Amino acid sequence: MTFISTAWIIQAGLLILTLAIFSVSFWLYQQCKALPAIHSLLHPLVTAPLLIGGLLLVLDIDYSQYRHANSPFFFLLGTATVALAIPLHQQFHHIRTLAKPLLLTLLFGASFAVISALAIAWALGASVDTLISLTPKSVTTPIALGITEKIGGQPGLTAGIVVFTGVVGAICAPWIFSGLKITDDRIAGFVMGISAHGVGTARAFEISSRCGAFSSLGLGLTGTLTAILLPWIVIACSG
Amino acid sequence: MLRGLAILLLYQGIGEAITHFSGIPIPGPVIGMVLLFLTLTLSGYTMPQWLGHTGHFMIRWLPLMFVPACVGIFFLPNTHADEWPAIVSVIVLSTLITIATTAVVMKWLLRPEAEHLS
Numbered sequence: 377m378t379f380i381s382t383a384w385i386i387q388a389g390l391l392i393l394t395l396a397i398f399s400v401s402f403w404l405y406q407q408c409k410a411l412p413a414i415h416s417l418l419h420p421l422v423t424a425p426l427l428i429g430g431l432l433l434v435l436d437i438d439y440s441q442y443r444h445a446n447s448p449f450f451f452l453l454g455t456a457t458v459a460l461a462i463p464l465h466q467q468f469h470h471i472r473t474l475a476k477p478l479l480l481t482l483l484f485g486a487s488f489a490v491i492s493a494l495a496i497a498w499a500l501g502a503s504v505d506t507l508i509s510l511t512p513k514s515v516t517t518p519i520a521l522g523i524t525e526k527i528g529g530q531p532g533l534t535a536g537i538v539v540f541t542g543v544v545g546a547i548c549a550p551w552i553f554s555g556l557k558i559t560d561d562r563i564a565g566f567v568m569g570i571s572a573h574g575v576g577t578a579r580a581f582e583i584s585s586r587c588g589a590f591s592s593l594g595l596g597l598t599g600t601l602t603a604i605l606l607p608w609i610v611i612a613c614s615g
Numbered sequence: 616m617l618r619g620l621a622i623l624l625l626y627q628g629i630g631e632a633i634t635h636f637s638g639i640p641i642p643g644p645v646i647g648m649v650l651l652f653l654t655l656t657l658s659g660y661t662m663p664q665w666l667g668h669t670g671h672f673m674i675r676w677l678p679l680m681f682v683p684a685c686v687g688i689f690f691l692p693n694t695h696a697d698e699w700p701a702i703v704s705v706i707v708l709s710t711l712i713t714i715a716t717t718a719v720v721m722k723w724l725l726r727p728e729a730e731h732l733s
Contacts, residue, residue: 398679424682429689439690446683453680454644455673458623458630461651462670468656477724485717492709500701510705514713517684519642536691537706539684544710552714558722567718571710575685578677588674596645603641 390445393431398424416547421575453574460577460592467589470562478566478593485570486598489514490606509533511606513541514571519599523606538573545572546579561587569594619669626651 401420408418432442443450464471471478493510502510509529512520517538524534549568558564561584568576569591577595581588630647633639639646655662 394679394682398682419678421678421681421685425685425688428682428686432686433689439687442686443683449680449683452673453677453684454627454631454642454647455620455623456677456680457642457644458626458647458651459670459673461626461648461655462662462667463674464648464652465655465662466667474725477721480724481717481721484720485713488716489709489713492712493705496708497701497705500704502698502701502705506698506702510702513706513709519645530692532692535684536688537702539681540688540703541706541710542681543685543688544707545714548711549714552711553718556715556718558718560722560725563718563721563725566721567714570717571713574677575681578674578681581674581677592648596648599645600641 386441387445390437390442391448393428393442394424394446394449397427397431401427416550419547419579421543421578422547457574460596463581463585463589464592464596467586470586471590471593474562481566482570482594482597482601485567485594486514486601489571490602505530506533510537512602513537515573515599515602517574519603523603527606539575542572542575546575549576549579550583562590565590566594569596570598573598616665616669616672618663619666622651622666623669623673 398420401418401423404423405415405418405420408415428442431437432439490511490513493513494507497507497510508527509524511527511529512523512534515523515538517535520534520538521531523529524531545568549564549572553559553564564583565580565587568580568587572579573595577588577591580591626647627644628647629650630645631643633646634641634643
């Protein structure tokens with residue numbers, strides 16, 4: 377009985393760690409709104425994982441233990457994914473009139489993400505194993521893991537690549553859009569959903585709810601399209 | 616709030632069940648999202664306000680729910696240690712190029728609409 381309660385205390389402690397560090401990171405992010413140059417770099421999705429990762433290393437806590445204790449967040453991530461249907465429904469009248477340009481953008485963006493990653497990796501001399509693990513990088517994590525298992529990549533590597541892609545995309549996308557003078561939040565949202573999946577979508581909702589709705593649409597469509605097509609493409613290429 | 620949460624959990628559960636029993640490689644929550652969207656859009660009823668409140672609450676805290684997964688970046692298997700610089704360059708470069716070109720393509724595809732408005 378004593379053993380069980382110790383385990384519960386550690387589990388609660390690791391959950392509180394996530395909440396506490398996130399709150400601090402979120403507060404810092406809000407405080408630095410006036411500093412546009414570094415504001416994006418201080419996003420809670422950059423600072424919180426860095427701080428928690430550092431603490432786990434210092435305290436010599438295994439990631440699998442942390443992950444297990446934080447499984448409620450992994451579950452709620454699924455619940456929040458279902459909730460994306462709500463803004464999608466509310467913005468549907470905007471989306472319906474744009475069906476054709478949205479589908480064309482989706483086909484272009486989803487294939488470009490895979491092809492550009494493969495081309496650069498191949499040019500840098502990556503192994504076949506790495507190349508395969510890179511292909512589902514723009515797809516939301518659970519879909520990507522399903523795909524990589526099907527096509528013979530490394531699940532651990534793919535999970536890391538997918539999350540890192542999302543963070544890079546979510547942080548850099550607003551800079552790219554302002555550089556290209558793109559002010560249309562429908563374009564910003566849809567592109568972030570296609571290229572940076574859920575992390576990009578979380579960021580898109582900070583821009584506007586219309587931006588978030590277009591991002592949710594991009595996320596759902598890219599995930600579905602890649603899940604259906606990629607296994608066939610890999611089979612065709614390797615066979 | 617609680618009624619909204621119950622609805623979201625119901626669709627999450629239905630989605631998980633469909634994934635589990637059909638073997639489709641699409642995650643349950645994504646199927647749940649599609650089903651909830653279809654229910655809301657095709658049923659023709661006005662969406663209850665409480666569902667909207669719960670949904671926006673969940674989405675507002677979406678970044679928090681990504682944190683434990685993001686921590687995993689620092690604890691990847693060591694099998695590809697020599698390839699890390701290449702992998703990081705690939706991700707950064709291809710993600711930036713994809714965002715820029717896709718945004719330009721979409722802007723170009725939406726051009727008729729802009730011309731129509733002006």
